Amino acid sequence: MKKLFLVGFSFFAMNAMAQNINFGLKAGLVFNADKGAVKAFNGVIEEKGKGSVGYQGGAMVRIKAGGLYVQPELLYTAFKNEFEDGGETIDVKKSRLDIPVNVGKTFAMGLVQVQTGPVFSLNFEDTIDSDGINFPDADDRDKISLGWQIGTGVNIKNLNVDLRYEFGLGKTVSKYVISEFGEFQTENRSNMLNLSVGYFF
Template identity: 30%
Template sequence: MKKLILAAIVCVLSVTYSQAQLLPSFKLGVKGALNFSSLHSEGKLFNSDTKTGYQLGVWGRVGIAGFHVQPEAYFASKRVGITENSEDGEGTFKSLDVPILLGTRIGLGPLGFRIQAGPVFSFAQDGEIKINNVTRWEDYKKSSTGIVGGLGVDVSSFTVDLRYEHGLTNIGQNATPDQKIRMWSIGVGYAFL
């Protein structure tokens, strides 16, 4: 009799879980993050060219059957150190970034772990590049693409993300070495829907 009751409980939980996975889910929220970016890392994750910036924006998540799409839009300030022709400088790229992440969530109820990856499209709004006190903003492209991936944790309505973004576009107009944004970010968010 105990085995029959236990089997019935497992069966009911399995059906409930599978139906919950097949129902579409929707979330909408806000997020903020610190980012650590560089234009070239010379094979290192962090070096003297890595500078700290920030991100502020909104995100949404639509999921079904354990998978989800998470589009985001945020304002980003990416600060980088620049070395060009043995001259040191610093730059700030202020952009509207639009990642479209595909992922999966593992967990039940209010606690879940996410794995996500996808493209990111960046549109420069403003910025400043100074090398030896000479402004060189016109030497850089105003849009770029990259790929972003990372891990996240959901605890009820709160989210925490750790991501790496690797630029695919050489953002220098005439730069001989490729100048691509490489960035780590750690962010927190809140889902109000």
Template identity: 30%
Template sequence: MKKLMLLAFVLISANLSAQNASFGIKGGLNFGATGEYESVGDASGDFMSSFEDGESKTGFHAGLFAQFELLGIFIQPELMYTELNTSYSDFDYKLSKIDAPVLVGLNILGPLNIKAGPSFQYVLDNKIKGADLDIEDVEKEISMGYQLGAGLDLGRLGFDVRYEGAFTDNTAFGLGETAEENFSIDSRPSQWILSVSYAL
């Protein structure tokens, strides 16, 4: 599936020929969290369940973008590596993924623009840090979410602020040392993305 996503990105870039086309690199920080942590242990035959929302932490992203202007709007496919970190009361959760957003944007006032579109995600790895807990892979390695935001283009340099969310649950299950410590984490991202880009 990774090869399929990369091929789709290349085909989109190759087929969208226009007079105003640019390619470049970008990176920056993201601040957000994954979804709810649920303790799903069974103690003394009685089912016990508790829930906790994660605390947002800072991560980062880096990758490539292309931009094609067509009929007054632009299409911007990207291929990004992203690390998203979340803090729960007893541990930290780290999610590494490849993001492939395909955004449609509009220049609204001088260098200002707005953009939105789907974002395809491929989860590379998920880890528990700071606790002796084992976690399985997420249910869906590939899922789709969305990104929306605004940008500022100053010549070759660009600045973006976006929000990223997801459409469906994507749960990872984990095991503690005892049955009471079994748990699950909804690994859907909910984060703000701050980027700096440079057109080559």
């Protein structure tokens, strides 16, 4: 009898836990407002660049507990900074793996959400495109960076529309040695507005 009770309780607990865990996929746009900087050993080539629109996509998990939820995600993110030097356009393209972990709460019968939390970024590619000419990946870079997100969103059944502002807690530096430009480094700090659409299964 005792064993039967334990089996029944375990089944009930697992079923309750499963109801509070939702897996999903998401994709969207990132609006990179960071101007960045390109710095050579002889000074600054272009202190103020301009940001652009990038994209991200990946998977997410929402775990509900005690009226709150925790939502870790795994996202591929790509964006760039644009610079001009001597009439040439230089695009510094960056790719990274983002791991945001947001804590949030829903209101209005689950329709509206607010959230905040850290985002850990694994920076794995920094390439340069100068007027259609692609140069190799950075020789060295800050492989890990840390930011913070705050945002809101709406939930319509299994559909989730999410808007977040992300700011970096430090600069990310990449170093290059290219014969055409010499030795230099790029700097950027996350300053992004992320708009995504997701679906929980």
